[in-house]
Each structure stands twice: as C-alpha cells, then as structure tokens.
Amino acid sequence: MSKYWSDIVRQLNPYVPGEQPQDQKYIKLNTNENPYPPSPAVASAIQSYPVESLRRYPDPESSELRQALANYTGLEAEQIFVGNGSDEVLAHSFKAFFQGRDAILLADIGYSFYPVYCSLYQVSYAPVPLDSRYRIDVADYRGANGGIIIANPNAPTGIALTLAAIKDLLDHSESLVIIDEAYIDFGAESATGLIAQYPNLLVIQTFSKSRSLAGIRLGYALGQPALIEALNRVKNSFNSYPLDRLASATAIASLQDDEYFQLCRKRIIDTRNRLNKNLLDLDFEVLPSSSNFLFARHALRGGADLYAGLKKAGILVRHFKASRIENFLRISIGTDDECAALVKALNALL
Amino acid sequence: MSKYWSDIVRQLNPYVPGEQPQDQKYIKLNTNENPYPPSPAVASAIQSYPVESLRRYPDPESSELRQALANYTGLEAEQIFVGNGSDEVLAHSFKAFFQGRDAILLADIGYSFYPVYCSLYQVSYAPVPLDSRYRIDVADYRGANGGIIIANPNAPTGIALTLAAIKDLLDHSESLVIIDEAYIDFGAESATGLIAQYPNLLVIQTFSKSRSLAGIRLGYALGQPALIEALNRVKNSFNSYPLDRLASATAIASLQDDEYFQLCRKRIIDTRNRLNKNLLDLDFEVLPSSSNFLFARHALRGGADLYAGLKKAGILVRHFKASRIENFLRISIGTDDECAALVKALNALL
Numbered sequence: 001m002s003k004y005w006s007d008i009v010r011q012l013n014p015y016v017p018g019e020q021p022q023d024q025k026y027i028k029l030n031t032n033e034n035p036y037p038p039s040p041a042v043a044s045a046i047q048s049y050p051v052e053s054l055r056r057y058p059d060p061e062s063s064e065l066r067q068a069l070a071n072y073t074g075l076e077a078e079q080i081f082v083g084n085g086s087d088e089v090l091a092h093s094f095k096a097f098f099q100g101r102d103a104i105l106l107a108d109i110g111y112s113f114y115p116v117y118c119s120l121y122q123v124s125y126a127p128v129p130l131d132s133r134y135r136i137d138v139a140d141y142r143g144a145n146g147g148i149i150i151a152n153p154n155a156p157t158g159i160a161l162t163l164a165a166i167k168d169l170l171d172h173s174e175s176l177v178i179i180d181e182a183y184i185d186f187g188a189e190s191a192t193g194l195i196a197q198y199p200n201l202l203v204i205q206t207f208s209k210s211r212s213l214a215g216i217r218l219g220y221a222l223g224q225p226a227l228i229e230a231l232n233r234v235k236n237s238f239n240s241y242p243l244d245r246l247a248s249a250t251a252i253a254s255l256q257d258d259e260y261f262q263l264c265r266k267r268i269i270d271t272r273n274r275l276n277k278n279l280l281d282l283d284f285e286v287l288p289s290s291s292n293f294l295f296a297r298h299a300l301r302g303g304a305d306l307y308a309g310l311k312k313a314g315i316l317v318r319h320f321k322a323s324r325i326e327n328f329l330r331i332s333i334g335t336d337d338e339c340a341a342l343v344k345a346l347n348a349l350l
Numbered sequence: 351m352s353k354y355w356s357d358i359v360r361q362l363n364p365y366v367p368g369e370q371p372q373d374q375k376y377i378k379l380n381t382n383e384n385p386y387p388p389s390p391a392v393a394s395a396i397q398s399y400p401v402e403s404l405r406r407y408p409d410p411e412s413s414e415l416r417q418a419l420a421n422y423t424g425l426e427a428e429q430i431f432v433g434n435g436s437d438e439v440l441a442h443s444f445k446a447f448f449q450g451r452d453a454i455l456l457a458d459i460g461y462s463f464y465p466v467y468c469s470l471y472q473v474s475y476a477p478v479p480l481d482s483r484y485r486i487d488v489a490d491y492r493g494a495n496g497g498i499i500i501a502n503p504n505a506p507t508g509i510a511l512t513l514a515a516i517k518d519l520l521d522h523s524e525s526l527v528i529i530d531e532a533y534i535d536f537g538a539e540s541a542t543g544l545i546a547q548y549p550n551l552l553v554i555q556t557f558s559k560s561r562s563l564a565g566i567r568l569g570y571a572l573g574q575p576a577l578i579e580a581l582n583r584v585k586n587s588f589n590s591y592p593l594d595r596l597a598s599a600t601a602i603a604s605l606q607d608d609e610y611f612q613l614c615r616k617r618i619i620d621t622r623n624r625l626n627k628n629l630l631d632l633d634f635e636v637l638p639s640s641s642n643f644l645f646a647r648h649a650l651r652g653g654a655d656l657y658a659g660l661k662k663a664g665i666l667v668r669h670f671k672a673s674r675i676e677n678f679l680r681i682s683i684g685t686d687d688e689c690a691a692l693v694k695a696l697n698a699l700l
Contacts, residue, residue: 001576002549002574002576002577002579002580004447004525004526004549004550004576004577004580005446005447005576005580006445006446006447006448006449006450006580007449007450008445008449009445009446009447009580009583009584012583012584012587014582014583014585014586014587015586015587015590016586017407017410017590017591020406020407020408020409020410028406031407033405033406033407034405035405036405037401037402037404037405038401038402038404038405042401042404043401046396046397046399046401046596047396047397047401049396051387051388051392051393051396051397052387052388053565054387054388054392054562054563054564054565054566054600055383055384055385055386055387055388055562055563055564055565056370056378056383056564056565057367057370057381057383057558057564057565058370058564058565058567059370060367060370084434084567084589084592084594085589085591087588087589087590087591088588088589088592091588091589095356095358095359095470096355096356096359097354097355097356097359098356099356099357099358100356100357116586116587117587117588119587120445120584120587120588175354176354199352199354200354208407212404212405213404213405214404214405214406214407214408215403215404215405215406215407215408215594215595215596216404216594216595216596217408217589217591217592217593217594224352226351226352226354226355227352227354229352230352230354230355230356230359232364233359233362233364234359234362234470235364236364236365236366236466237362237364237365237466237467237469237470238437238438238441238467238470239434239435239437239438239441239567240365240367240437241367241435241437241567242434242438242567243567244434244565244566244567244594244596244597245565245566246396246565246566246594246596246597246600247594247596247597250404250596
C-alpha cells in the first residue's frame with residue numbers, strides 16, 4: 001500500500017483468474033479454453049496481415065468487425081459494441097448501466113468477476129441464492145433492483161436457463177438485464193432474438209471460448225442502439241481504440257469459417273457428454289452442463305483434496321474456496337485424450 | 351439517451367480522436383502516427399507467430415514483455431505496468447491515484463483526454479494556464495492538489511520541459527505526479543531516471559508513436575512498485591488480460607530492433623527540423639517542438655480555414671476549436687515527400 005493510492009483502490013478485492021502457467025507442463029483444464037486451435041482462416045489472416053499498416057491507429061469504431069458480427073447475428077451494426085475481451089465489455093456495462101440507487105441482483109454463485117466490478121465502480125449488489133440443485137430461479141429476480149446480471153449458462157455451474165425463463169425474467173423486469181452468454185455456443189439458447197422486443201436487454205458474448213481465441217481478447221455486446229450508445233460513451237471516455245488491428249482481422253477471419261466453428265463446438269459437446277458419463281461412473285455428482293466445462297463433486301472426496309491430487313498428477317482443474325461449492329471441481333472440456341488422462345488420474349486418486 | 355443509462359454516462363463528454371478515414375485518400379498528418387512501418391522484426395514475429403496458441407488466455411502478468419521493457423529501460427519488471435494503449439494506462443492511473451478530495455492540476459492546453467478521465471471517474475481538476483508563449487511553468491503547480499499530470503513534451507504544443515524542471519516539480523510536490531511521455535523519443539529527456547528517487551513519480555510511455563505501433567495498442571507505466579501494484583489492482587478489477595498474445599509478441603520484437611528504432615526517430619526529427627524551417631518561410635509561427643508534430647499558426651490565415659483548405663487538397667492535419675489555440679494547426683511529421691506535399695499545398699493556399 002502507498003499513500004498515493006486512491007480510497008477505492010485500497011478497498012478493491014481484485015479478481016483472480018485461473019492459473020495460467022507459461023510452461024507446457026500441465027494438461028490445462030482450468031480456464032475453459034478451447035482444446036482446438038482457431039480456424040485455419042485465422043492463421044491465414046495473421047500470416048498475410050499487412051504489417052506496415054500497424055503504424056496507423058485502428059478504426060475507433062471497429063466498423064468492419066461490427067459489420068461482420070451484424071451479418072453473422074442478423075442484427076444491425078449499431079446494435080453491436082466490441083471490446084478488448086468480454087471482461088472489458090462487462091466492466092463498461094457496469095459503469096454504463098449499474099450505478100443507480102438500488103442494488104443490482106446477481107446469483108450468489110456465478111462469475112466471480114461481477115462483484116469485483118461492483119467494487120470498482122461502487123455499485124451495490126444483492127446476491128440471490130441458487131436453489132438447492134444450484135439452479136437460477138428467475139422468479140427470485142423480481143422486485144425493485146438497480147439491474148440484473150445473469151450468466152447463461154451460469155458459471156461455474158454450467159447450468160443453462162431456457163429462453164422461456166429469460167423471457168419471463170424480462171417480462172417482469174423494469175431495469176436493465178444483462179445476459180452474459182460467454183458459454184452459449186455449447187448447448188444453450190441465445191437471447192439475441194429477444195433484443196428487438198426488449199429495450200432493457202443486453203447480451204454479451206465472446207470469441208474466447210467457442211472460437212478458440214482467448215489469446216486475442218475479443219468480446220462484444222448486443223442490444224438496442226440506445227444501450228450500445230451508452231457503452232460507446234464509456235469506451236470513448238476510457239480508450240477510444242480498444243481493439244487492435246490484428247485482433248479485429250483475426251475475429252473477422254474466424255466469423256468467416258462457420259464450418260470449422262460448428263465442428264469444434266460439436267466435438268466439445270460430444271467429449272463433454274462422454275466425460276460426464278465417466279465422472280458419474282467414478283461416483284461424481286455432475287451438474288447438467290450446457291457449457292464447455294463440467295462442475296462436479298465426488299461422493300466421498302473433498303474438492304481441494306482432488307484439485308491438489310490432480311495438480312500433482314500434472315492436470316490443472318479449477319477449485320473455488322467458496323461456501324456451498326468447496327467440494328466441486330470445475331473441469332474444462334479438453335480433447336478426448338486430455339479427458340481420458342483426467343479420468344485415468346482420478347481413477348488412480350480415488 | 352435511454353432511461354437505462356447511469357447518471358455518469360449522461361454527463362460524459364467523451365474524447366474525440368482525430369479523424370481516422372479507412373480509405374487511402376488522404377495524406378494523414380493528423381494523429382501523430384509514424385510515417386514509417388514497424389521494424390522488420392515485428393513483421394517476422396507476426397508471420398511466424400504460433401497461431402494455435404491463441405486458444406489460450408495470455409499471461410495475465412505479461413511477464414515476458416515486462417521483462418523485455420525492464421531490460422530496455424534499466425528498471426525492474428515490478429516497476430513496469432503494461433496496458434492496452436497508453437490511453438488505458440492513463441485511465442487506470444486516474445482511477446488508482448486521482449480520486450482524493452483536492453482537485454488535480456493539469457495544463458489548460460494539453461492532451462484533451464485528461465479532463466474526460468476526470469469526468470469518467472468524477473475527479474475534480476483545476477486547469478493551470480500555459481504562459482503567453484504556450485509553455486508550462488512548473489512553479490504554477492505548487493500548493494495543495496490531488497495530483498498532477500503533465501505531458502512532456504506537451505500536446506498539442508510539442509514543447510518539452512527540461513529534466514531539471516521536472517525535478518523541481520517533484521521536489522515541490524507531495525502528491526502523485528504523472529509525466530505522460532507519449533512523445534518523449536523525439537527529442538525530450540525522459541524522467542525515467544528519477545523513479546528511484548521519487549516514490550510519487552509515474553512515467554507513462556507508448557509504442558504508438560516512436561515504434562510505429564499505434565495499430566497494436568500498447569502503452570506502459572514506469573514507477574516504484576507500490577504505484578505499479580495500485581495499477582495492477584485496478585487492472586485486475588477491470589480486465590485481467592488487457593494485452594493479447596500477438597500484441598505482446600509484436601512489442602517484444604520491436605524492442606529487440608534498436609537500430610531501426612533509432613534510425614526512424616532520427617529521420618523524423620530531421621524531417622521535423624526541415625518542415626519547421628519551411629513553415630517559418632511561409633510566415634507561420636511555429637512553437638519549438640520536441641515531438642513528432644509541429645504546432646503552428648499563420649500570421650494572417652485562421653486555423654479552421656487552413657485546416658479546411660488542406661483537407662480539400664487531400665491533406666489531413668488536426669485543428670482544435672479551443673480558446674487560445676483556434677488559429678493553430680497540429681501537423682504530424684510525415685515522410686519527406688508528405689511534408690513536401692504539405693508545403694506545396696500551403697503555398698497554393700496562402
């Protein structure tokens with residue numbers, strides 16, 4: 001600490017991402033990265049990129065990428081905001097929409113960055129408990145609030161809400177509702193189709209998971225133009241050019257190869273279903289996942305214990321020291337070989 | 351506007367960057383970009399980048415890049431903070447250090463993003479007038495304040511403070527002092543060497559200008575570890591991975607080619623000196639520049655008028671509609687050919 005720190009910085013309790021070792025020692029099933037490389041179209045775009053153009057600032061509007069996303073989603077470019085990872089898009093969204101008088105509502109077990117944004121921007125929040133089976137019940141999100149944020153599928157549970165439930169949530173909400181769809185491509189239904197109908201709906205997605213581009217930092221928000229305008233006002237008061245030229249070119253190339261995208265998605269879902277069965281066979285309880293990870297606890301062995309045993313065996317999974325979920329492991333879906341190695345290591349540990 | 355906007359967003363008056371047309375129609379001397387491409391080492395790093403690794407998140411600490419910067423600057427890695435452009439680094443710095451009770455001090459004519467950060471984070475500020483020759487007098491920055499930010503060289507004037515003046519400023523300051531050295535490589539003296547001595551000094555630099563990498567978005571802050579820790583706390587409450595993998599690799603490659611860097615720097619300084627003389631010959635008053643731009647006003651013709659005439663002639667320069675400087679043009683140093691074209695166009699206009 002130093003006397004030059006602002007009061008807010010003293011009070012912050014920053015987010016801690018999953019371990020990101022820079023060596024190749026581990027089978028990494030801890031940060032929900034995609035086990036498959038990005039599309040070959042991405043490699044071509046990077047290798048043929050006109051490097052001399054890097055001397056120029058990027059287009060502050062990221063028009064070309066936003067148009068590519070518009071074409072892909074069926075929305076208009078002015079309904080799309082892009083940022084340096086969905087974390088940045090989330091941060092700007094908290095600033096843009098969540099500084100009212102009432103507390104915002106979020107699940108007590110959810111993406112643990114949300115309370116951190118609240119602390120950064122001094123937004124008050126009220127955690128809404130998941131039910132006994134770790135599910136979100138949208139009926140719990142009624143009543144006065146300063147906004148609602150829900151991850152769908154939820155993290156780290158992996159459980160998805162139906163589109164009907166999201167619609168019900170929106171029908172009973174007068175405040176802004178953010179649906180964070182970081183994991184949407186692994187089996188849940190996107191709320192994108194509801195945007196035209198609900199001026200208070202903001203959907204956030206990312207290239208990190210399903211598009212194998214965590215290393216490029218690209219996320220985006222979808223909503224009616226008045227919401228996007230608020231995000232642009234925050235962006236243009238923070239960093240006018242959040243996306244670098246290479247990141248935009250990479251993202252555009254990824255969108256152009258839908259066949260590869262669909263193939264990877266399907267492979268991950270298939271592997272997840274097999275791993276789910278393997279874990280049940282090993283006496284794990286596994287929450288029903290619509291994401292690229294499984295959230296599971298063993299009938300007898302504690303989560304911290306299994307996490308440490310797996311790490312010793314060269315396999316990283318994520319363990320959260322949080323009440324109600326301390327016995328769970330969050331296991332990212334790897335390749336079939338990586339998942340087989342996990343099952344083998346668990347067999348040896350149990 | 352929408353009822354979902356937070357109060358702060360309603361009040362924002364976002365920064366407006368210089369025009370960034372996406373076509374190749376203009377000679378672009380308006381955003382202080384480098385006229386030369388990045389080092390050939392950058393091109394090699396991008397073309398040989400292992401694209402499959404983009405499926406992984408970047409190192410949240412950017413350790414390799416910070417070490418490369420440590421080697422380059424002679425500082426330690428824990429004295430270095432990296433971000434997505436120096437604009438992001440500046441934004442985090444305002445949040446980390448400038449939310450005290452007293453107003454911060456900044457030049458009345460300076461980088462116009464500073465007051466925008468103040469509005470984003472509700473920091474009060476007191477503009478300190480430049481003297482009659484558009485210079486900063488550090489004696490004007492004494493007395494109680496919540497922090498000081500000075501661009502050295504200043505923008506858009508291009509005028510540098512001596513290191514002795516910066517030292518004098520620090521000797522009389524009890525609050526945090528940020529020296530924004532975006533243009534430092536074009537002839538001014540960096541304050542980096544004072545960091546060991548002053549726990550309240552934060553120096554901010556960028557790869558955008560002198561390293562021809564505006565398109566990659568990379569800036570950094572240098573200071574004692576307690577200051578860097580505050581920036582990390584903000585970063586980790588906003589976006590844990592601000593730098594993508596390709597941007598880091600690009601920056602590291604640029605640092606490795608010092609010969610090219612020195613060559614480009616020198617060419618720009620030489621061109622600036624020639625253009626300065628040409629403008630004097632055309633009856634311009636030119637402020638003494640230590641940057642990669644000139645700030646100049648004509649004896650007879652107004653700034654808005656000349657800006658418009660040049661644009662019509664296919665040359666973009668920057669004009670600010672602000673009091674005391676409305677008759678100036680800010681002209682980025684281009685190649686010799688681009689500057690010759692400017693002189694020719696001015697000759698035709700005047």
